[in-house]
Amino acid sequence: MCVLKATNLCKTYVVNKRQNNVLRNVNLEIQEGEMVGIMGPSGSGKTTLLYTISGMDKATAGTIEFYGKEITKLTGNQISDIRLKKMGFVFQQMYMLKNLSIYDNIILPAFQSASNKSERKEINERAKVLMAKLGISDVAENDISEVSGGQLQRACIVRSMINNPNIIFADEPTGSLNKQNSYEVMKELNKLNEEGTTIMMVTHDVKVASRCERVCYIEDGDIRDEMKLGKYTDALAREREQNLNQWLMKLGW
Amino acid sequence: MWYEILKKDLKKRKGINIILLVFISLSAAFLSSSASNIYFIANGSNTFMEYSNVSDVMVFLSMDKEKERFEDWLGTREEITEFDYESLCEIKVNQIHLIKKKSSDSAERHEFVNQGPTNLYMGYAGGTYAKPLDDRGNELVLKEGEVAFTANTVYDNDLDLGDEIEITIGDKTFRYKIAVQCKDIMYGNEFSGMKRFVFHKSDYERMLSVKENPNIVYQYGFNTKTIEDTVSSMNKQGFSSLMITITRDMYKLLYVFEMIIGGLVMVIGICLILISLMILRFSIVFTLEENEQEIGVMKAIGMRNFSIQKIYIFKYLVLVTVGVVIGFGLSLPVGRWMLDSVSQSMVLGKTNLMFLIHIVCCITLILIVESMCILFTNKLKKISAVEAIRYGEKGERYSKRKGLRLHAKKHMGTIAFLGLNDVLCNKRRYIVLLVTFCISFVLITIPLNTWSTMNSDEMISKFDLNTESAVYMNKIEKQEDSNYHYVGELKEALKRVEQELANQGYKASLSTNAFYFQEWNISGQEDETVKVLTNYLVAAKEDFYEYSEGDAPILENEVAFSKKVMEKNNLHIGDTVTTKIKGEKKSFLITGSYTDYMQLGESARLNREVNMDDEIMSGYGMVMVDMDTDLTQKELADKFSKEFPAYNWYTGSEAIEVNIGSIKETMKAMQIPMTAMLCILIMLITVFMIKLFIVREKGQIAMLKSIGFQSWHIRLWIAMRIMWIVLLSMMISIPLSMLTNHFVLSPIFKIMGAELKIQVEILQAYVIYPLILFAGIASAIFIATIHIRKIDSKDMANVQ
Secondary structure (H helix, E strand, O other), X not given: OEEEEXXXXXXXXXXXXXXXXXXXXXXXXXXXXOEXXXXXXXXXXXXXXXXXXXXXXXXXEEEEEEOOEEHHHOOHHHHHHHHHHHEEEEOOOOOOOOOOEHHHHHHHHHHHHOOOOOHHHHHHHHHHHHHHHOOOHHHOOOEHHHOOHHHHHHHHHHHHHOOOOOXXXXXXXXXXXXXXXXXXXXXXXXXXXXXXXXXXXXXOOHHHHOOOOEEEEEEOOEEEEEEEOOOOOHHHHHXXXXXXXXXXXHOOO | OHHHHHHHHHHHOHHHHHHHHHHHHHHHHHHHHHHHHHHHHHHHHHHHHHHHOOOOEEEEEOOHHHHHHHHHHHHHOOOEEXXXXXXXXXXXXXXXXXXXXXXXXXXXXXXXXXXXXOEEEEEEOOOOOOOOEOOOOOEOOOOOOEEEEEHHHHHHOOOOOOOEEEXXXXXXXXXXXXXXXXXXXXXXXXXXXXXXXXXOHHHHHHHHOOOOOOOEEEEEEEEEOOXXXXXXXXXXXXXXXXXXXXXHHHHHHHHHOXXXXXXXXXXXXHHHHHHHHHHHHHHHHHHHHHOHHHHHHHHHOOOOHHHXXXXXHHHHHHHHXXXXXXXXXXXXXXXXXXXXXXXXXXXXOOOOOHHHHHHHHHHHHHHHHHHHHHHHHOHHHHOOHHHHHOOOOOOOOOOOOOOOOHHHOOOOOHHHHHHHHHHHHOHHHHHHHHHHHHHHHHHHHHHHHHHHHHOOHHHHHHOOOOOOOOEEEEOOOOOOOOOOOOHHHHHHHHHHHHHHHHHOOOOEEEEEEEXXXXXXXXXXXXXXXXXXXXXXXXXXXXXXXXXXXEOOOOOOOEEEEEHHHHHHOOOOOOOEEEEEEOOEEEEEEEEEEEOOOHHHHOEEEEOOOOOOOOOOOOEEOOEEEEEOOOOOHHHHHHHHHHHOOOOEEEOHHHHHHHHHOOHHHHHHHHHHHHHHHHHHHHHHHHHHHHHHHXXXXXXXXXXXXXXXXXXXXXXXXXXXHHHHHHHHHHHHHHHHHHHHHHHHHHHHHHHHOOOOOOOOOHHHHHHHHHHHHHHHHHHHHHHHHHHHHHOOHXXXXXXO
């Protein structure tokens, strides 16, 4: 089933009376349970594609369908509602509210979307399970400045998962992490994908992208090519990485 | 480089900088104009006294039978270097009519309006002391047929030069043209309780000659080497018709009231400076926090603390200078306007120093703000390069986590929780809001509570009036009557009015207080006497006075004194004092003490049994009308005003107004402008704080939006922080307001002569007016958070 479908998606920024066409007629489909990586050189439009396709930014032209429903026609509040309840976000910077503990930051979107107070107990249970799964239970009561970058990013992943989203958008989720932390975060994202969560991820890192089922290469605002790698397994990790590297080199990476 | 940084900063924080600029401009304008106002009035009273040739002592004799003896006494005193007198003729409101010109050939006849319990006198130009002056401060010169009015009379009656006054004496009517608006040091100030119409001397004498026994008052002025000794000696002479004594210092006091507006504006100016400094501190702290990373980088590359500090000092120097220049520009017209209103009634001398005073005030303000700026930016020295790069976080914590736990709140909404949690995590940040809201909520109750207290029954009783009376009236003399000097005349007049009421079917009994300036010998020593205003209840069926200690004087040899007189003269209940009645020395036993507002709390109450028939009264108070009626005081006063237009009828609260002048109405009139001012003030502070929060938390807002929070959720989140503070400040301001009542209002009423229970109109003071301020805060939140709609996911780059 198609989770997300972008048709002739365009995004243009105007800077100092000059038009900058960041996305040019992008067509992309993401199927349920897929893990799609977006790669491309700097300034190619990767992050803009992620922000536009997730409804965070408005498209200049084209359509985006989420489970067949055209979100480009929805109001800002309706899109916000979809983002709150059906989408999860992981950013390169670990954006969290300063005055809340790690745990409260995680449960915040769920508490906000809870239709009644009785759901809160269930949310707390879910948060505990997810935190235990990602190994951050012991830092639950810490301030955001009191944990490592890896722990914080895992907390962001838990937050993105807290509402049981249909899709997670990840923008360079390992961009500010060291090798070990990157490995842990990607391991968790793969686990989530195995459990059925659809993931769309923007990355620069070949190693990270090789963990995706499909990688799209974007250049000058258009998807130039895509490579199907199949479901990730640890055993084939090296081979996947080499294949991806070769493909990217062919594309001029 | 500085210019570029400044330009960038001014653009980035436009709203915040504009609010700071507004506060600094207003502070400069208010401070400068009030300072010059106070300076010129303080100096102006000396100039006015000099130009008017004020004597060291001025006294008023109400009857001419003691004139010769008084002049003899003046002649025997060696310390008195010179003396002179002039006569004044008392006139009643119903003898005066005004002819106001409507156009060149038509005019309208109007009743004369006399505000408050003011005595009206006719006088003449050319006297020796306390001379009336023209509008330029020169000695007043009038032609025959001309009259001069003071500014307050012109204002009260809406007169123009060229209008006419018609005076009826007996069966003759005189008409004069209002030629000059004069400045009269003694009679041009409403607190003196006297007004004078100045005529040409021959016109004055012509009017006096019409009546056989005109009601003349003699105004004596004399210069002496020892004011206190001369006045003390004069008081011991027992001049029974001596009404009022005014020494040189008292003139200054008369014009102290003119400084009240200046004083109030100065207090507002100082409050604004304090608020500006608080805003400045927050602005600097927020800016430093926001720029922590840049500061860290600058420190890391080796820049010295002061080099970084200079950037901020320069920015605020520019901002303060611009604000002060705008404020200076505003202060000149404001200062002139404030002086113009005063210069109508007094001579101020040369005011060309105004420019200099304003410049000095403005420079002082720049220095204060810049010193504070240096002090506040010292925080920068404490930031280490690493700490700054980590946005002020050390990653260490030795105490319990601040704030609340969302997961532990089962019943609180997420947004309300976020708001409360933010306040609890950053208490210092919200103190400025809390303090401003508390001040506003408390300030708003002051005029309200003052007004309610002034309207209370207790206040009426403190003016020795019976609160149970159906209605009150004053001035019961007939047009042809002179002022009453003896209680017998007063009793007859009361009976006459009772009869007039009875003729119309109203069975009423009238009573009043007769006032005597009685000399009481308190120590037993012959020459040690104190002159005390002594109340004597006339025609009352029962004594309605209240006593705080002891009992009412009932027997013929009993008296009660006010607490102030007792304390001042070390008197106690049970002591014996003496006074002369009918020329004979009589002993009185003190039976009780009380507090009231008669003669600023210094008075005595005689029993009703003593015979005062031959003593000269100095006056009498409000006439209390007791009768059975279902009508309220207001309804009855309105009804009687129509049926008996020859008299003035008052409700209890109006009777107080007659006694205390327009203060009560001024308090009421102050309420709306004060509410508006406080509302604007708290709105500005609220907008300022919210703008700072938004600038500081742009990234967090963007993040919340990206994870699905809607704009209105975030606006509500910010609103909730302010609402928690409003709620807290409302709770704090109730006990604070009670403390203000106790420590501010009560002492003020005590200065007037008596302690009073401060009345609080709970609905108005704690519900209606706070709700008005609350509405102001809510609108400010609405306005300030509109910008949140424009923040989107791209702004996440600013997150910290």
